[in-house]
Amino acid sequence: GGLAATALTVVATDYAHGEHEGQHGRSHAELANILDQAALEPKVKKGTAAMLRMLAEAEAAVHGVDAEEVHFHEVGGLDTLVDLAGSLIALDLLGVERVYAGPVPWSHGHIRTAHGLLPVPAPATVQLLEGLPIRPLDLDGETVTPTGAVLLRYLAHSLGPPPVMTVAAVGYGAGRREFSDLPNVLRVVLGEAAAHDSAGDALIEDNVVEISANLDDMPGELFEAVMEAAFAAGALDVWMTPIYMKRNRPAVMLSALAPPGLADAVTEAFLRNSTTLGVRRTLRTRTCLPRQTATVETAYGRVTVKLGRLGGRVVTAQPEYRECVDLARKAGVTVREVYAAALAAAENLRQAE
Structure with missing residues (x-):
């Protein structure tokens, strides 16, 4: 009477699991080193490293130590890297552009x-769930692990009602523990976003929260720290606008966009890291071009390019800046040269459609 679901088991034949890990777990540095040596795409490594760092910082905050001193126990094995990197690889293979999730189920009990x-x-x-919406669940047992929480925090565009979409496929992943009253499965629904089709265009709409504060008494060097904190809390974008306040005082308006489910966390980042006594929050509707990523070959190496589509055709291309910086440094050329080469390669893709 249960649900049919898929359980995936990964076997590492050359991994001595018990001897090393059973004693004190693996440190963040050890796991990061394993990840660095893995044969993975750069964007998968980058995302996995970011989530691994978030896990380390969460453990550090709980135990009152520095992130570099953290030794993972329950999440300290290769299975953590498999979960994090595997999720990114799966989303890429499925062509997923945006992830949505429901409120996090908050169960009870002990482990x-x-x-x-x-x-x-x-x-x-x-x-890791700080600032995210939850829903109480009357179940004795763990329904969300630290790894699951960091995946939600890093990947989910918003947590709440699902977006308007056309369902294309449904899959169920099985957990190992059996609950008496609830199937221990994760359901994934793959869908096509609802689009406006006026004159053959396909535009995507969603809701975001704009958070802003006027600052006229904060040293300029502190703005970078506020922006970094806002991005770490889940902001989609952060920017500054020069303004004049009463009595013609020059000031800066600091603004951010955040998914509704992360708006509280970004607000807290503003309040903790800036001199403001309050922020303004406004619900905004965004209209976006459907996006996809492609990897192009240049004389300097491979570059990931974000492509924006309209009416079924590519109308804009944006190379990944950090990748261009790295390639320029290795080749001894300017970033502008690598950037131009990536744009030219992207233009060839567009013309080939």
Whole structure:
């Protein structure tokens, strides 16, 4: 009477699991080194490294130590890297451009860990869920792990009602633990976003929260820290606008866009890291070009390019700036030269359609 679901088991034949990990787990640096040596696409490595760092910072906050001192126990094996990198690879293979999720199920009970008996959700999980919407679930057992929480925080565009879309496929992934009253499965629904089709165009609409604050008393060097904190909290974009306030005082309006589910976290980043006493929040509707990513070959190496489409054709291309910087440094040329080469390669893609 249950649900048919797929369970995936990964076997690492050359990995001595018990001897090393059973003693004290792996450190963030050890896992990062394993990731660095893995044969993965750069964008997969980048995303996995970012989530691994978020896990380390959550554990560090819970235990009152520096992130570099953290030793993972329950999430300290290769399975963590498989979960994080595998999720990014799967989304890429499926062509997923945006991830949405429902509110996080908050169960109850306790779990046995290397630190003893801890309440559910685990402290690191709660740390990672800060600012995200939850829903109470009357179930004795762990329904969200730290790894699951970091995937939600990093990947989900918003947590709440699903977007308007056409369902294309549905899949179920099975967990190992059996719950008496609830199937232990994760459902993934793949869909096509609802689009406006006026004159053959296909535009995507969604809602975001604009957060802003006027600052006339903060040293300029602190703005970078505020922006970094806002991005770390889940902001989609952060920008500054020069303004004049009362009595013609020069000031800066600091603004950010955030998914509705992360607006509280970005607001807190503003309040904690700037001199403002309050922020303004406005719900905005965005109209976006459908996007996809492509990898182009240049004389300096491979570059990821974001492509914007309208009416079924590519109308804009944006090379990944950081990749251009890295390639320019290695080749001893300017970033502008690498950038131009990537744009030319993207133009060839457009003309070939």
